[in-house]
Amino acid sequence: MQTRFTLRQLEYLVAVGRFGSISLAAEHLAVSPPSISNAIAQLEAEFGLPMFVRKHAQGMALTQAGRALMTQASAVLDAARALSNLADLHNGTVRGELNLGCLLTFAQIIVPRLRRAFTEAYPEVTFHQFQNHQTGLIDALREAVLDVAITYDLMIPADMEFVELAVLPPYAILAKSHPLAAKPSLTMAELAPNPMILLDLPQSSSYFLSLFEQAKLSPNIVERTQDMAVVHSLVGNDFGYSIANTRPFAETAPDGKPLAFVPISGAVKPMRMGVLSTAGGKSSLTVRSFVDLCRKLLDQELLAQITVRAKP
Numbered sequence: 001m002q003t004r005f006t007l008r009q010l011e012y013l014v015a016v017g018r019f020g021s022i023s024l025a026a027e028h029l030a031v032s033p034p035s036i037s038n039a040i041a042q043l044e045a046e047f048g049l050p051m052f053v054r055k056h057a058q059g060m061a062l063t064q065a066g067r068a069l070m071t072q073a074s075a076v077l078d079a080a081r082a083l084s085n086l087a088d089l090h091n092g093t094v095r096g097e098l099n100l101g102c103l104l105t106f107a108q109i110i111v112p113r114l115r116r117a118f119t120e121a122y123p124e125v126t127f128h129q130f131q132n133h134q135t136g137l138i139d140a141l142r143e144a145v146l147d148v149a150i151t152y153d154l155m156i157p158a159d160m161e162f163v164e165l166a167v168l169p170p171y172a173i174l175a176k177s178h179p180l181a182a183k184p185s186l187t188m189a190e191l192a193p194n195p196m197i198l199l200d201l202p203q204s205s206s207y208f209l210s211l212f213e214q215a216k217l218s219p220n221i222v223e224r225t226q227d228m229a230v231v232h233s234l235v236g237n238d239f240g241y242s243i244a245n246t247r248p249f250a251e252t253a254p255d256g257k258p259l260a261f262v263p264i265s266g267a268v269k270p271m272r273m274g275v276l277s278t279a280g281g282k283s284s285l286t287v288r289s290f291v292d293l294c295r296k297l298l299d300q301e302l303l304a305q306i307t308v309r310a311k312p
Contacts (some may be wrong), residue, residue, distance in 0.1 A: 004046050005046050006027055007077065008039070009039040009042060010073040010076055011029070011077060012252065013039070016052065016280055017062050018145060019059075020035055020060055020081065021059040022040075022060060024059075028128075028130075030128070036054065043069075047065075047069065049069070051066030057284045058135050059262050060255070067259055074144070077157060088245075093203070094184065095122070095312065096126070096276055096284075097125070097126045097127075098147055098286050099130065100115070100128065100129050100148055100149065101131070101132055101136075101146075101149035101273035102129065102131055102149060102229065103137070103151050103152065104132070104133060104173065104201065104226070105204075105228050105244070105246055107129075109306060110248065110298075111129060111150060113297065115262035115301075117297055118293050121148050121293065124222075126137075129289075130145075131239065133201045134154050134201070134203040134205070134206060135291075137149040138157060138160065140274075141278050142159075142278065145285065147286075148276065149277070150165075151276050152271045153271070154206075154207060159279055160276055160277070163274050164273075165294055165295060166303055167208040167272055168270055168272070168306075168307050169245070169263065169264070169268065170244070170269075170270065171210060171236050171245070171309075172186050172191055172261070172263075173306035174233070174241045174261060176257075176258035178260065180262065181262065183262060185263045186260060187215075188263055188264065188266065189217060190242060191243075192212060192217040192219055194220060194241055195220055195241070196221045196222065196223075196240050196241060196242065196243075197222070197225065197231050197235055197240045197241065198219070198221050198238060199225065199228060199231050200226055201226050203226075210269065211264075211268055214268070222239065223240060229254050232248070233255050233257070235259060236256075236257025237255070238249075238252075238258055244266070245270070245271040246273075247307060248305050258282065261308045262308070275291050
């Protein structure tokens with residue numbers, strides 16, 4: 001039987017089903033909303049079934065038939081990707097798409113450099129970058145929205161594989177004028193009584209708080225935010241200090257206030273940065289090539305730029 005639909009149309013169907021919105025699906029796929037609308041209309045005409053209920057204020061909701069067709073469409077797309085990966089593996093070609101997720105804290109510091117190097121080395125790959133918190137990254141990997149993610153080893157589920165790239169110790173961020181900013185290193189006991197700005201991202205905040213729990217201390221949290229730029233600005237204006245593991249290249253907050261980065265001494269647990277994928281997710285030659293490039297680029301020189309370490 002001759003089919004009158006394409007893999008691209010199935011991709012659009014799955015994207016709208018996952019995002020619940022044509023505009024969000026179009027943004028994710030970097031295509032125009034009319035292209036997706038037309039594809040959905042053509043599929044509904046081909047199958048003779050309505051696949052979505054259009055809700056003006058609430059987006060698109062899958063019908064019962066739409067959910068069944070989306071499940072099968074996802075399986076068809078997975079099989080097509082596996083076939084393409086097999087061919088690429090045999091002919092040694094790195095091409096296709098790479099959907100990379102990263103923690104919000106990595107988005108401005110590490111990923112753009114890795115992306116530039118990868119796209120220059122493999123110009124036949126279409127690279128898409130997405131930012132999210134840890135829970136969002138894991139969900140997106142499971143739903144195959146992402147191929148791979150750069151993140152920390154925070155609560156890694158059993159169905160995920162984590163390849164370590166670097167060990168990043170925690171450090172304190174302070175205003176340059178802060179009384180503790182001139183010290184060569186700081187202990188958790190020195191930090192605890194001072195006002196703290198907490199980077200309050202899912203799972204990341206638990207790690208920061210665990211540093212105090214490990215030292216049997218309680219932090220003096222005066223502000224919480226999920227935006228690292230806001231953390232830097234609040235710290236730069238001396239509303240408190242904060243703790244992080246990845247240092248920005250600039251030594252000023254977004255509003256120009258100078259910052260100080262002081263290593264934390266003592267038995268503090270570091271973060272481990274690495275590449276996260278579903279079990280077997282690194283079978284793609286494109287993904288394996290990206291992991292190899294990450295290992296090469298995250299050398300001692302780059303790590304020295306993004307970390308703050310206490311002197312032995």
